[in-house]
Amino acid sequence: xxxxxxxxxxxxxxxxxxxxxxxxxxxxxxxxxxxxxxxxxxxxxxxxxxxxxxxxxxxxxxxxxxxxxxxxxxxxxxxxxxxxxxxxxxxxxxxxxxxxxxxxxxxxxxxxxxxxxxxxxxxxxxxxxxxxxxxxxxxxxxxxxxxxxxxxxxxxxxxxxxxxxxxxxxxxxxxxxxxxxxxxxxxxxxxxxxxxxxxxxxxxxxxxxxxxxxxxxxxxxxxxxxxxxxxxxxxxxxxxxxxxxxxxxxxxxxxxxxxxxxxxxx
Amino acid sequence: xxxxxxxxxxxxxxxxxxxxxxxxxxxxxxxxxxxxxxxxxxxxxxxxxxxxxxxxxxxxxxxxxxxxxxxxxxxxxxxxxxxxxxxxxxxxxxxxxxxxxxxxxxxxxxxxxxxxxxxxxxxxxxxxxxxxxxxxxxxxxxxxxxxxxxxxxxxxxxxxxxxxxxxxxxxxxxxxxxxxxxxxxxxxxxxxxxxxxxxxxxxxxxxxxxxxxxxxxxxxxxxxxxxxxxxxxxxxxxxxxxxxxxxxxxxxxxxxxxxxxxxxxx
Numbered sequence: 001x002x003x004x005x006x007x008x009x010x011x012x013x014x015x016x017x018x019x020x021x022x023x024x025x026x027x028x029x030x031x032x033x034x035x036x037x038x039x040x041x042x043x044x045x046x047x048x049x050x051x052x053x054x055x056x057x058x059x060x061x062x063x064x065x066x067x068x069x070x071x072x073x074x075x076x077x078x079x080x081x082x083x084x085x086x087x088x089x090x091x092x093x094x095x096x097x098x099x100x101x102x103x104x105x106x107x108x109x110x111x112x113x114x115x116x117x118x119x120x121x122x123x124x125x126x127x128x129x130x131x132x133x134x135x136x137x138x139x140x141x142x143x144x145x146x147x148x149x150x151x152x153x154x155x156x157x158x159x160x161x162x163x164x165x166x167x168x169x170x171x172x173x174x175x176x177x178x179x180x181x182x183x184x185x186x187x188x189x190x191x192x193x194x195x196x197x198x199x200x201x202x203x204x205x206x207x208x209x210x211x212x213x214x215x216x217x218x219x220x221x222x223x224x225x226x227x228x229x230x231x232x233x234x235x236x237x238x239x240x241x242x243x244x245x246x247x248x249x250x251x252x253x254x255x256x257x258x259x260x261x262x263x264x265x266x
Numbered sequence: 267x268x269x270x271x272x273x274x275x276x277x278x279x280x281x282x283x284x285x286x287x288x289x290x291x292x293x294x295x296x297x298x299x300x301x302x303x304x305x306x307x308x309x310x311x312x313x314x315x316x317x318x319x320x321x322x323x324x325x326x327x328x329x330x331x332x333x334x335x336x337x338x339x340x341x342x343x344x345x346x347x348x349x350x351x352x353x354x355x356x357x358x359x360x361x362x363x364x365x366x367x368x369x370x371x372x373x374x375x376x377x378x379x380x381x382x383x384x385x386x387x388x389x390x391x392x393x394x395x396x397x398x399x400x401x402x403x404x405x406x407x408x409x410x411x412x413x414x415x416x417x418x419x420x421x422x423x424x425x426x427x428x429x430x431x432x433x434x435x436x437x438x439x440x441x442x443x444x445x446x447x448x449x450x451x452x453x454x455x456x457x458x459x460x461x462x463x464x465x466x467x468x469x470x471x472x473x474x475x476x477x478x479x480x481x482x483x484x485x486x487x488x489x490x491x492x493x494x495x496x497x498x499x500x501x502x503x504x505x506x507x508x509x510x511x512x513x514x515x516x517x518x519x520x521x522x523x524x525x526x527x528x529x530x531x532x
Binding site for chain 2: 044047048051052055056063066068069075076154156157
């Protein structure tokens with residue numbers, strides 16, 4: 001953020017800095033109160049299966065917005081924004097292999113691309129912190145630990161796979177409050193999918209996460225597991241599509257939606 | 267229901283009667299407590315736009331289930347059921363024009379068909395009745411009055427159009443409770459979209475509904491408007507697709523889901 005002295009305080013400001021090439025770092029902690037989102041960009045011939053996969057698996061894949069084929073504008077989440085330029089960094093995958101990490105995807109964009117924005121855990125983590133519930137990986141300055149499980153997602157067309165979960169150790173006395181808060185954000189992974197015994201969902205060793213970093217579990221804390229936005233990426237990569245683009249982990253799209261919008265009843 | 271002396275009490279029983287050709291009449295009041303659903307069957311080339319339309323317009327189009335292309339089995343809403351036979355009656359549309367009202371669609375079924383099940387107002391009407399809130403068209407033995415509005419749906423690909431709403435007159439003292447109850451069923455049209463002045467949403471004359479029957483509005487009652495499942499059918503018919511199949515109005519698909527499932531937090 002070279003040309004600014006203050007942190008960006010809105011989604012729009014974060015996006016403008018990213019589009020200008022002045023923000024190429026992770027977005028955690030920026031524009032607090034604005035919903036941050038995972039990005040998945042696919043050719044239209046895969047988009048129906050993926051949209052169906054999200055509809056069938058809303059906990060790992062909470063849809064915030066889906067663009068019209070060829071349009072880079074997320075009209076619901078951030079009207080006027082450009083998904084080709086407004087994220088700090090992207091990853092381009094060919095046949096399931098990362099081949100580039102550009103700061104914009106203008107040269108990769110195609111007329112048959114459909115972009116999906118999915119809710120992310122930052123939304124409920126902010127709400128937990130406000131309720132004085134500890135979020136260990138933030139305290140420890142680490143990435144959240146993530147694990148493959150044996151919880152099968154509901155398949156859609158050629159897309160199938162097991163759920164990836166994130167884990168946060170929660171003091172036993174605060175587990176109920178944690179669930180209540182997170183259940184209020186169904187479009188940010190919602191209530192946890194599992195509490196306690198990791199082996200019950202196929203996790204052998206909490207000390208060895210499949211993605212992210214291990215975190216400390218203290219006496220009187222229980223591991224709590226949430227459906228994780230890494231799930232759809234893992235599922236897509238299984239089919240090794242010719243071309244897929246995502247955000248670089250942690251380098252999210254910051255929307256115009258407010259955290260409280262995701263807690264709103266319909 | 268020729269070969270049975272008692273009314274069917276489960277979704278499965280209703281479906282078995284329909285599949286056997288012994289039930290060809292409307293499903294209102296049958297298998298109370300089981301969620302009834304609207305059916306829309308489309309070729310896959312239109313299915314992406316329609317799935318996107320539903321995702322963008324969840325109030326008129328609350329998705330309960332979407333089948334894999336070619337499969338007539340709604341695996342979430344009623345595993346083992348067959349959408350080609352298990353409804354009492356269907357309507358087949360060619361280029362937007364109804365050409366047949368068969369009791370099964372086996373001869374029409376194609377390998378590229380995708381079937382959509384959408385929540386319906388029966389779910390919240392049952393909940394209103396249980397809370398001693400009157401539902402006038404049921405009292406009067408009529409079809410619910412429905413109106414075209416000037417509330418634009420969010421377009422998706424080639425699909426666009428204004429929302430159709432249903433109207434129920436509610437005693438002013440019970441409007442708040444009505445909203446609270448319906449907000450708990452987001453997958454059955456959820457909270458009303460408008461309360462009071464019909465002209466504010468482009469309705470000229472409550473006495474002349476565009477679909478269904480007029481109902482009496484009594485002193486001390488206010489008209490309350492809900493997003494209506496006729497909306498997606500009206501929007502699809504605008505593009506006059508070569509072939510579309512729906513349930514015949516009132517002749518719904520009865521699922522294995524219970525009303526309370528639609529009120530469950532995620």
